[in-house]
Amino acid sequence: MLPTLSGRIQTRLFLLATVGLVVTALIVPVLPGAGSAALGDRYRTGLVVLASVAVLGVCWELLYHFLMQFRWEKDWPTLFGLLTLVPEGLLLWGLLELDVVPGITAGPPAATFWIHFAVVWLAVWLVANGPMRVPFVRWRFRGGRLV
Amino acid sequence: MRSSPPSRGDLTPELLQTSQWTDELLHGAGIPVHDIPFVTVGGGIGSFVTLDYLRVYGVPTGSLRVLSNIDTPWETYEYLTRVSQIPRPERIRSDSSSRPDNLWGFPSYALEEAWRDKSLRHLRQVATEPIFDDYWTPRAGTVFQNLEREAKRISYWDMLVKGQVRMVRRRVGGGYFTVLTPPEGLSATRRVAFRSRYVHLAIGYPGLRFLPDLQDFRERYQDYHHVVNAYERHEHVYETLKTRPGVVVVRGGGIVASRVLQRLMDDREKYGLQTQILHIFRTFVTGSHGPGVFMRRRGGDGWAYQGFNYPKSVWGGQLKAQMRKLDGEDRAKLYKNMGGTNTPRRRRWQQQMAKGRRENWYHAFQGVVDKVEPSPDNRLVSHVRSDDGQLRQYASDFIIDCTGLEADITEHRVLADLLQHSGAGRNPLGRLEVERHFEVKGTASGDGALYASGAATLGGYFPGVDTFLGLQIAAQEIADDLARRGFCKKLGPLRSTSQWLKWARNKAI
């Protein structure tokens, strides 16, 4: 990926709101560890997780942008886009455990969270590395900006 | 029997001297005029990707012509890559999603090769490049095959008009005249003209320049055999080395030098040869270099290392956005900071060179060559001055010039004419100054526009011009500008997707 700062943020928000939302809608009913929780509550938790990835992500992108400045090419290798899943997932999981994420009373079980988080991440990463260029022909030349 | 070219319908002194032409002027000279709204001059990769964009945007073949002296868009590129040691099975420099046959860049070449070979190897490499592996790059042959498929799909050959373009002049009342000299026997007149509202120039390299000391040697001693340029056929060098041991001087620090070294080293290994290699770098890079901690490029053993000919983000990211805002001095400075000859750091090349240094048959050093002379035993002597002021002499059997200096834009007749008659000017690097949307500054004519892309425009708001992806970026800017002018419809997400589906099914458009 060859992002600019605003391109990074726009792409993240756009893909979470589209791909992330669709994946969440499809996956929540089949996630493990649901116990006796009602489907509505599980969806609520799933959406809060998704929104948190978006909100925290804006800060993460600032950090990534800064780190990218040390790279001569000013690129963000494909692998980085995948591996950043680890620190981002850990931070969000930590915040959920501490019960500081607004909108949910009790954090989801570990399996529920990690499967949901990883599947969304993988789907977004795959779409960003190819299919995204099909409808948006100018996106890759504008550092990932959509507007 | 060859007929002599027709003398009818030729350029008159009046036409040559008049910067802006009227319809009557051409009529008076007896030059037939064809009306076509858009012509592209060149017929290489740059013309091809521009036509591809316009055809995908919905422009019919009847409104488009490509004026060229080659039969297929990849002919010149294939010639240059073949002589510089990239035959069809070898891999080129640019990356997996630089696909001149596919404006979306999806699926990438790597995905296509993975599908065809039923192997995940290619995908693993693109997923881990450039950290754990070399950049994945496609085979030259893959590029040509796909170009042929796309050329058929967009009816490329229906738009091709063969011939040598002589000049483009502005037309009184708007638009342009492009004058073509058709191949002998194909036209009743010596020239034909195309009257169009839009012209696009993609003539490739204005010309190649050889190193002055080598050019001097070749001319003085009429020896074109022992001193060769990597951009011309020089297979005899490798063939001779197979018959007897020899010393070769390689000059240059770019990817072509890497390729030539690879060939020499591959042959050495394959045929058990004794070739000795002397590699002269004018600038010998010993390590990471650059103006600051946020701008340091890797280097070593003489080379500056970089995957592509500019830092990657000039094709879409931060550096592209940054350069787009710069003019004059500031632009020239950023070009200087990120420019310079460089080559990719490929693992195989590193191994070969390390082996050569260990076994004492590959010697790389800094030096500037003062002159080259023949020795009494019919070899070549290079007089080399190093930065520490020492003068040394090196004898060799061959010299391969891999520097690929590019000539001034005025070496190309069409560009020289444009500078002289049509208001075109130069950018901070001395090439043709173009706008952000690749219109040549100062050449507007009524409601018409003249665009240019490729090597002739290096130094503009976008640095990566002389590459497949750069030519596609230019093509997109041009197509969007033409859409603003009402020549075609802009490509939105829905139409783009439906056009992509046609591409995927190889459905003719």
Ligand SMILES: Cc1cc2nc3c(=O)[nH]c(=O)nc-3n(C[C@H](O)[C@H](O)[C@H](O)COP(=O)(O)OP(=O)(O)OC[C@H]3O[C@@H](n4cnc5c(N)ncnc54)[C@H](O)[C@@H]3O)c2cc1C
């Ligand atoms: C050895 C080598 C390796 C390269 N490898 C890569 C790579 O891996 N990836 C990459 O992206 N780029 C690479 N490049 C750059 C590559 O050349 C360009 O990307 C691309 O081929 C340039 O296309 P073009 O249309 O500008 O020029 P060309 O493809 O050269 O086409 C221009 C054509 O215009 C014709 N022409 C010129 N004047 C006239 C006239 N008056 N009338 C009619 N026709 C005319 C010429 O005959 C020529 O065929 C490489 C270049 C070289 C030299």
